[in-house]
Amino acid sequence: MKFAIASTILAAAAAVSAVSIQQLPLPFDEPAVSLLAAPTRPVPGQSPVAICDLDASQVLDIKYLNIDPNPPLKGAELYIEGEGYLAEQINEGSFVEVEVRYGFIRLVKETIDLCEQLENADRPCPLEKGTIKFSKTVELPNEIPPGKYNVVARAYKEDYQLITCLTASVEFARN
Numbered sequence: 252m253k254f255a256i257a258s259t260i261l262a263a264a265a266a267v268s269a270v271s272i273q274q275l276p277l278p279f280d281e282p283a284v285s286l287l288a289a290p291t292r293p294v295p296g297q298s299p300v301a302i303c304d305l306d307a308s309q310v311l312d313i314k315y316l317n318i319d320p321n322p323p324l325k326g327a328e329l330y331i332e333g334e335g336y337l338a339e340q341i342n343e344g345s346f347v348e349v350e351v352r353y354g355f356i357r358l359v360k361e362t363i364d365l366c367e368q369l370e371n372a373d374r375p376c377p378l379e380k381g382t383i384k385f386s387k388t389v390e391l392p393n394e395i396p397p398g399k400y401n402v403v404a405r406a407y408k409e410d411y412q413l414i415t416c417l418t419a420s421v422e423f424a425r426n
């Protein structure tokens with residue numbers, strides 16, 4: 252299997268944040284309740300991604316995750332690959348909560364249908380349990396404003412069981 256859940260989560264987070272960042276000005280009137288959480292543990296491999304919510308049971312055990320380029324560059328393709336083990340099948344109704352912050356300012360807080368994202372990558376739900384290998388390429392727009400972005404993505408099964416929690420901090424430089 253070439254594509255699965257972690258790449259879907261990361262690709263969805265990258266796509267949502269890239270599209271939403273381009274839609275400035277942003278609504279700043281909602282409460283600043285954050286999805287950000289600690290403690291974290293780095294994901295093995297070459298990426299700025301860490302696993303969060305370590306005290307919670309998670310369905311996905313990520314063996315490694317690589318991104319190229321690392322760190323990501325605006326206006327470039329971001330290649331994501333990895334391997335993990337799904338302890339349970341992922342069914343329709345599973346979803347991802349994504350939050351993107353620019354410094355302390357929340358830019359995005361959105362819920363994404365996980366199976367819809369899998370289907371966009373030609374992977375129908377359900378996603379069977381077992382070892383998974385995946386790869387995905389995402390185009391990052393050149394219009395991303397320079398600065399440090401913090402992303403948290405929590406994926407849940409349809410019964411609200413935590414699939415995984417991933418977080419990353421990425422800084423985009425001025426051109």
